[in-house]
Amino acid sequence: TAPELIRNFCIIAHIDHGKSTLADRMLQLTGVVQSRDMRAQYLDRMDIERERGITIKSQAVRMPWALADEAGVLTPHALNMIDTPGHVDFTYEVSRSLAACEGAVLLVDAAQGIEAQTLANLYLAMENELEIIPVLNKIDLPAAQPEKYGEELAKLVGCEPEDVLKVSGKTGVGVEPLLDRIVQRVPAPTGDPNAPARAMIFDSVYDTYRGVVTYVRVIDGDLNPREKIAMMSTKATHELLEIGVSSPEPHATKGLGVGEVGYLITGVKDVRQSKVGDTVTNAAKPAATALAGYSDPKPMVFSGLYPIDGSDYPVLRDALDKLKLSDAALNYEPETSVALGFGFRVGFLGLLHLEIVRERLEREFNLELISTAPNVVYEVTMEDGTKVEVTNPSEFPGGKIKEVREPVVKATILTPSEFVGAVMELAQSKRGELQGMDYLSEERVELRYHLPLGEIVFDFFDQLKSKTRGYASLDYDTTGDQVADLVKVDILLQGEHVDAFSSIAHRDKAYSYGVMMTAKLKELIPRQQFEVPIQAAIGARVIARETIRAMRKDVLAKCYGGDISRKRKLLEKQKEGKKRMKNIGSVEVPKEAFIAALSSD
Ligand code: GDP
Numbered sequence: 001t002a003p004e005l006i007r008n009f010c011i012i013a014h015i016d017h018g019k020s021t022l023a024d025r026m027l028q029l030t031g032v033v034q035s036r037d038m039r040a041q042y043l044d045r046m047d048i049e050r051e052r053g054i055t056i057k058s059q060a061v062r063m064p065w066a067l068a069d070e071a072g073v074l075t076p077h078a079l080n081m082i083d084t085p086g087h088v089d090f091t092y093e094v095s096r097s098l099a100a101c102e103g104a105v106l107l108v109d110a111a112q113g114i115e116a117q118t119l120a121n122l123y124l125a126m127e128n129e130l131e132i133i134p135v136l137n138k139i140d141l142p143a144a145q146p147e148k149y150g151e152e153l154a155k156l157v158g159c160e161p162e163d164v165l166k167v168s169g170k171t172g173v174g175v176e177p178l179l180d181r182i183v184q185r186v187p188a189p190t191g192d193p194n195a196p197a198r199a200m201i202f203d204s205v206y207d208t209y210r211g212v213v214t215y216v217r218v219i220d221g222d223l224n225p226r227e228k229i230a231m232m233s234t235k236a237t238h239e240l241l242e243i244g245v246s247s248p249e250p251h252a253t254k255g256l257g258v259g260e261v262g263y264l265i266t267g268v269k270d271v272r273q274s275k276v277g278d279t280v281t282n283a284a285k286p287a288a289t290a291l292a293g294y295s296d297p298k299p300m301v302f303s304g305l306y307p308i309d310g311s312d313y314p315v316l317r318d319a320l321d322k323l324k325l326s327d328a329a330l331n332y333e334p335e336t337s338v339a340l341g342f343g344f345r346v347g348f349l350g351l352l353h354l355e356i357v358r359e360r361l362e363r364e365f366n367l368e369l370i371s372t373a374p375n376v377v378y379e380v381t382m383e384d385g386t387k388v389e390v391t392n393p394s395e396f397p398g399g400k401i402k403e404v405r406e407p408v409v410k411a412t413i414l415t416p417s418e419f420v421g422a423v424m425e426l427a428q429s430k431r432g433e434l435q436g437m438d439y440l441s442e443e444r445v446e447l448r449y450h451l452p453l454g455e456i457v458f459d460f461f462d463q464l465k466s467k468t469r470g471y472a473s474l475d476y477d478t479t480g481d482q483v484a485d486l487v488k489v490d491i492l493l494q495g496e497h498v499d500a501f502s503s504i505a506h507r508d509k510a511y512s513y514g515v516m517m518t519a520k521l522k523e524l525i526p527r528q529q530f531e532v533p534i535q536a537a538i539g540a541r542v543i544a545r546e547t548i549r550a551m552r553k554d555v556l557a558k559c560y561g562g563d564i565s566r567k568r569k570l571l572e573k574q575k576e577g578k579k580r581m582k583n584i585g586s587v588e589v590p591k592e593a594f595i596a597a598l599s600s601d
């Protein structure tokens with residue numbers, strides 16, 4: 001297709017504002033998916049995506065759409081819709097998807113109005129200089145307020161309220177005019193067809209049958225089957241076995257030219273060899289410079305993952321090896337814990353990424369897992385100048401520390417104005433620094449904060465929701481790091497460290513963590529034949545203490561000598577229990593107690 005007839009666009013929206021549903025209607029109206037084959041959220045391929053109603057991985061679909069001029073003459077166009085992941089953990093992937101487009105449909109729920117992700121995605125789209133098409137969705141809802149939110153949206157993007165399109169992804173109302181508008185407003189791609197090939201990777205997906213499927217947008221030149229291609233970040237070369245477009249099922253083509261969007265198959269088996277943001281070029285005639293904006297995915301949140309049944313450890317290791325093939329951002333290394341046994345320290349992009357990985361491990365590999373409290377990465381500089389990167393709190397160094405740096409995010413919070421006070425109080429208690437505040441309308445306020453990521457991964461989101469009755473929304477992006485007064489709090493059982501419970505906390509909050517954790521463990525650890533102190537300590541200084549009183553434990557005492565088979569059963573049960581016991585020094589603790597203490601409630 002000639003570049004003048006191509007339109008590359010994405011739909012950006014806050015979660016649940018109807019992006020997937022609108023995409024479904026577009027597939028139907030353009031005829032690429034027949035109505036009888038239609039199922040809800042056609043593009044959300046993974047089970048977890050469909051169940052949670054979130055889009056984890058972006059996909060691209062090519063759809064034909066003919067635009068009529070005044071005389072009624074139809075000109076066929078090719079629309080490439082690039083579906084962006086809708087969550088903060090995947091900001092980098094969102095930004096690469098946006099970089100593959102010239103325009104963005106900014107979708108807002110007509111019953112909800114603008115939310116934090118609407119803004120965060122709009123800012124990203126503006127940074128990429130995309131043409132913004134403002135659209136109100138769900139106008140079929142009785143609770144829709146198209147006038148009010150239409151004005152809000154117009155004010156935000158700087159257009160007239162009449163220019164805001166009103167659609168329903170559910171009923172299909174207004175979707176045809178929207179497709180026309182995309183052809184009219186979104187600029188056609190430009191690029192040099194005679195230059196050496198340059199294509200940007202905006203997604204790469206592992207497929208059991210086809211290996212890695214790499215989604216690209218061609219900027220200059222062209223890519224053709226059987227050619228040798230090179231990845232510009234690694235210089236690795238591959239043969240192009242197949243090249244094609246998805247609409248939405250894959251169709252092989254004779255090649256991809258300037259402005260086109262499609263997929264490549266090279267037979268590689270690991271998504272790490274096809275990295276999002278990287279530039280693909282022709283190995284025989286390589287481009288001189290790569291496209292801007294490439295960076296390696298960097299894990300921001302770490303957690304220990306342990307099988308509840310220790311004999312599942314090899315299964316967990318194999319499962320992680322398999323997941324890694326389809327998830328370039330997944331990082332892990334083996335770790336052992338006194339309390340939890342053998343497991344892995346795993347790095348994630350964020351909390352949702354952690355949840356998704358854990359859920360996939362449990363669901364697809366039938367594992368039962370426990371994870372330690374998530375933590376961020378700290379950079380510790382010692383007095384002698386050596387630097388240590390700490391991804392596990394129990395490895396926080398002792399000795400003379402000069403400074404500790406922690407990652408910071410730029411957070412956008414949207415809240416109804418009645419909750420502004422509560423949100424500010426919460427942000428302040430989490431060491432937030434207010435950067436700015438805007439009234440989008442009389443009752444909706446945008447607050448911008450710098451906040452430590454460590455506070456966000458703790459429980460910020462839950463508290464924000466509960467303090468605003470679920471009305472506030474949050475989006476964030478990492479901006480850098482800062483020096484902070486952080487200390488390691490250790491938990492000790494009869495003087496022995498329980499590694500899984502060490503935590504890095506701001507000095508002001510160390511005490512409350514210590515009190516909370518010692519009290520929790522006192523509840524959960526059964527009495528022993530001797531007294532067991534539980535302490536929380538910073539270095540050698542104890543900051544909280546509880547005591548488990550001694551008790552002589554004898555399961556048979558309750559049986560009054562009677563029923564023999566009952567006695568045997570109890571003894572067997574006790575033996576069963578013994579297997580799952582962990583020894584911390586001379587204290588015997590059932591693994592379940594540690595698991596319960598780590599489960600948040
Ligand atoms: P996404 O998270 O932005 O992809 O949103 P979805 O497309 O998954 O939609 C979220 C929810 O809103 C689902 O329950 C949809 O059925 C519903 N929904 C989406 N579009 C419309 C619409 O136009 N009208 C109505 N009434 N509901 C809609």
Ligand code: MG
Pocket residue numbers: 019020021044053054055
């Ligand atoms: Mg969706």
